[in-house]
Amino acid sequence: MQFRHIALPCAVIALLGTAPMPEPSALAARSVPARSIPVPTSVSPVVQRVIAEPIVVEEPLPADRDAIKHAIAAIDAGETTAVEALLRTYPARIATQQIAGVRVYRVTPSNADPALHRRLLVHVHGGAYALFGGFAALREAVLVAHYTRTTVLSIDYRMPPDHPYPAALDDTIAVWRDLVRSHDPHAMALFGTSAGGGLTLAAVQKLRALGVPLPAALFAGTPWADLARDDDTQFTNAGLDDVLTSTESLGDFARLYAGGHSLQDPGISPIHGDFHGFPPTILISGTRDLLLSMTVRTHRKLRAAGVIADLNVFEGLSHAQYLLLDEAPESAQAFGEVAAFFDRHLAR
Amino acid sequence: MQFRHIALPCAVIALLGTAPMPEPSALAARSVPARSIPVPTSVSPVVQRVIAEPIVVEEPLPADRDAIKHAIAAIDAGETTAVEALLRTYPARIATQQIAGVRVYRVTPSNADPALHRRLLVHVHGGAYALFGGFAALREAVLVAHYTRTTVLSIDYRMPPDHPYPAALDDTIAVWRDLVRSHDPHAMALFGTSAGGGLTLAAVQKLRALGVPLPAALFAGTPWADLARDDDTQFTNAGLDDVLTSTESLGDFARLYAGGHSLQDPGISPIHGDFHGFPPTILISGTRDLLLSMTVRTHRKLRAAGVIADLNVFEGLSHAQYLLLDEAPESAQAFGEVAAFFDRHLAR
Numbered sequence: 001m002q003f004r005h006i007a008l009p010c011a012v013i014a015l016l017g018t019a020p021m022p023e024p025s026a027l028a029a030r031s032v033p034a035r036s037i038p039v040p041t042s043v044s045p046v047v048q049r050v051i052a053e054p055i056v057v058e059e060p061l062p063a064d065r066d067a068i069k070h071a072i073a074a075i076d077a078g079e080t081t082a083v084e085a086l087l088r089t090y091p092a093r094i095a096t097q098q099i100a101g102v103r104v105y106r107v108t109p110s111n112a113d114p115a116l117h118r119r120l121l122v123h124v125h126g127g128a129y130a131l132f133g134g135f136a137a138l139r140e141a142v143l144v145a146h147y148t149r150t151t152v153l154s155i156d157y158r159m160p161p162d163h164p165y166p167a168a169l170d171d172t173i174a175v176w177r178d179l180v181r182s183h184d185p186h187a188m189a190l191f192g193t194s195a196g197g198g199l200t201l202a203a204v205q206k207l208r209a210l211g212v213p214l215p216a217a218l219f220a221g222t223p224w225a226d227l228a229r230d231d232d233t234q235f236t237n238a239g240l241d242d243v244l245t246s247t248e249s250l251g252d253f254a255r256l257y258a259g260g261h262s263l264q265d266p267g268i269s270p271i272h273g274d275f276h277g278f279p280p281t282i283l284i285s286g287t288r289d290l291l292l293s294m295t296v297r298t299h300r301k302l303r304a305a306g307v308i309a310d311l312n313v314f315e316g317l318s319h320a321q322y323l324l325l326d327e328a329p330e331s332a333q334a335f336g337e338v339a340a341f342f343d344r345h346l347a348r
Numbered sequence: 349m350q351f352r353h354i355a356l357p358c359a360v361i362a363l364l365g366t367a368p369m370p371e372p373s374a375l376a377a378r379s380v381p382a383r384s385i386p387v388p389t390s391v392s393p394v395v396q397r398v399i400a401e402p403i404v405v406e407e408p409l410p411a412d413r414d415a416i417k418h419a420i421a422a423i424d425a426g427e428t429t430a431v432e433a434l435l436r437t438y439p440a441r442i443a444t445q446q447i448a449g450v451r452v453y454r455v456t457p458s459n460a461d462p463a464l465h466r467r468l469l470v471h472v473h474g475g476a477y478a479l480f481g482g483f484a485a486l487r488e489a490v491l492v493a494h495y496t497r498t499t500v501l502s503i504d505y506r507m508p509p510d511h512p513y514p515a516a517l518d519d520t521i522a523v524w525r526d527l528v529r530s531h532d533p534h535a536m537a538l539f540g541t542s543a544g545g546g547l548t549l550a551a552v553q554k555l556r557a558l559g560v561p562l563p564a565a566l567f568a569g570t571p572w573a574d575l576a577r578d579d580d581t582q583f584t585n586a587g588l589d590d591v592l593t594s595t596e597s598l599g600d601f602a603r604l605y606a607g608g609h610s611l612q613d614p615g616i617s618p619i620h621g622d623f624h625g626f627p628p629t630i631l632i633s634g635t636r637d638l639l640l641s642m643t644v645r646t647h648r649k650l651r652a653a654g655v656i657a658d659l660n661v662f663e664g665l666s667h668a669q670y671l672l673l674d675e676a677p678e679s680a681q682a683f684g685e686v687a688a689f690f691d692r693h694l695a696r
Contacts (some may be wrong), residue, residue: 025387025388030385035583035586036378036379037380037584038377039375040579042580042645049375051375231390231663232391235385235388236636239380292635293388293664296662296663300662300663304681310658314648315648316641
């Protein structure tokens with residue numbers, strides 16, 4: 001469970017300036033007494049065991065830039081080992097290449113369906129826009145390649161502290177523009193979870209503005225679509241989410257990514273942008289997800305814009321846990337939904 | 349907000365026998381400390397004001413049968429007044445008739461669309477299978493009639509303490525069987541919220557078993573689909589849900605309805621039944637809903653059975669609040685989704 005330790009760079013705020021904080025409501029807060037929450041029997045045994053474990057308390061990241069990079073590298077090293085292990089269960093051929101000057105990983109699953117050779121699924125990884133660069137990006141790419149039996153191209157976009165916004169968005173746009181010169185966008189999807197979900201949405205808004213052909217379908221997994229404010233489940237699910245164990249942590253990563261830009265900028269917080277003309281989008285979250293609110297708010301924005309949008313919420317799952325607990329039946333169900341959705345909306 | 353006071357008949361257990369309690373997990377419960385939850389700014393001002401109010405503490409119902417009936421009558425009288433007020437905002441003609449010996453209300457909205465005259469939407473009200481008999485049933489029927497511009501037929505099914513399970517199910521089946529003799533089921537839907545959502549699902553399982561033509565679409569609003577166990581959000585959202593303020597209360601109403609039958613019986617808890625061959629179903633819940641888990645578990649059951657199932661979860665809403673706060677924009681959005689879903693799946 002290396003993914004759990006996405007540690008909190010408290011002092012990063014000092015490093016990177018002062019983006020505005022969300023405005024709290026002037027209305028009275030509600031006091032909820034201390035409670036004992038039983039492990040639900042309505043989730044799989046795998047998820048029950050994880051919920052029964054004590055929450056891992058995050059350690060704050062150090063203050064200076066080099067120490068932050070060192071801490072990120074340590075987390076990424078753990079995740080790299082985890083991806084290597086994952087490939088023993090879900091074998092795939094991994095090749096690196098440069099597209100438009102950006103490094104990408106081409107993930108070809110061993111169960112690739114030759115009938116789907118025209119399809120290409122483009123992945124932007126999660127990790128709060130700071131973690132899981134390089135090979136550590138590939139957990140979700142490997143799982144989606146396996147469940148869709150299709151090649152996945154994962155973009156190793158640049159990240160802070162060296163490359164804050166808009167580097168990640170620029171790299172994603174550059175790769176996509178290059179790809180649609182040689183691939184039919186009707187057979188292409190764009191997807192990612194958490195920061196990758198937010199980046200997916202921001203990239204489509206940007207592509208539309210640029211007049212570049214859009215993907216034919218999107219998967220935005222529990223998207224970090226609003227870096228500017230704390231919505232309801234960031235409070236109600238605090239202490240229940242096993243993966244995101246601090247709402248303050250999210251704010252710190254947000255400022256690290258924004259690098260002085262406004263968190264309200266739709267390029268950073270696409271929930272503030274326009275969803276008209278979006279391709280069909282599947283969203284996945286869990287009832288214990290700190291970003292459940294963000295997921296359902298994104299779903300409503302898409303629906304209000306007349307977009308086909310398919311919400312899936314899993315009982316008892318924390319943030320991105322369908323991705324982290326690949327051995328859980330909930331994970332197979334989630335990626336089964338993604339695969340069916342892509343198959344329904346992508347050309348062959 | 350009469351609907352809030354769906355009071356808790358503690359002593360009803362003694363009255364109506366001993367259905368088995370859910371088995372708790374043997375794994376360690378999680379301690380969540382006392383917290384202050386701010387009013388979210390991500391919901392409409394109407395919902396913000398409701399969330400900012402203190403939760404109304406339920407008064408237990410009295411012990412004996414006559415006193416229970418008296419308490420239910422008082423709640424229903426308050427809701428009857430509320431429905432009368434609602435009709436000033438959403439005018440409709442209300443007519444009563446008997447179908448198969450069961451009283452039904454025919455609700456014809458003043459904005460009825462003549463082009464939809466072949467459609468018929470059949471409603472089973474909520475209220476924990478004990479409340480909102482008679483005219484008090486009509487809140488949801490009036491709103492759905494308005495938003496769909498279609499006639500709604502609301503079934504005033506029999507209820508405990510005089511008529512426990514299977515009276516409600518029998519009445520629903522009897523009315524439906526009669527209706528499909530003279531109406532095209534391809535132009536008919538069945539719907540309800542809370543107990544009405546559970547009854548909708550149980551009725552379709554029963555109709556399928558009987559070989560009676562099924563509705564062409566369902567709306568199961570935050571369905572009380574599992575009376576037998578407490579799933580996750582019954583604990584995690586306790587103290588946050590403004591409408592269902594006690595998970596114990598649900599258990600008491602469940603035993604009142606079951607009347608000695610097993611709570612595991614799919615006729616009572618349709619989540620334990622089979623969803624294959626179900627018509628397309630729309631589900632609605634909120635992030636603070638005590639029955640969010642039940643809604644998403646039902647969604648997964650439908651999907652696993654290959655059914656078209658459309659989940660909608662609203663930021664910050666408590667149980668059935670889309671129904672109770674008709675002045676909130678969230679209510680218009682929710683019923684807008686229902687209307688669009690019915691229009692997509694029903695014949696004209």
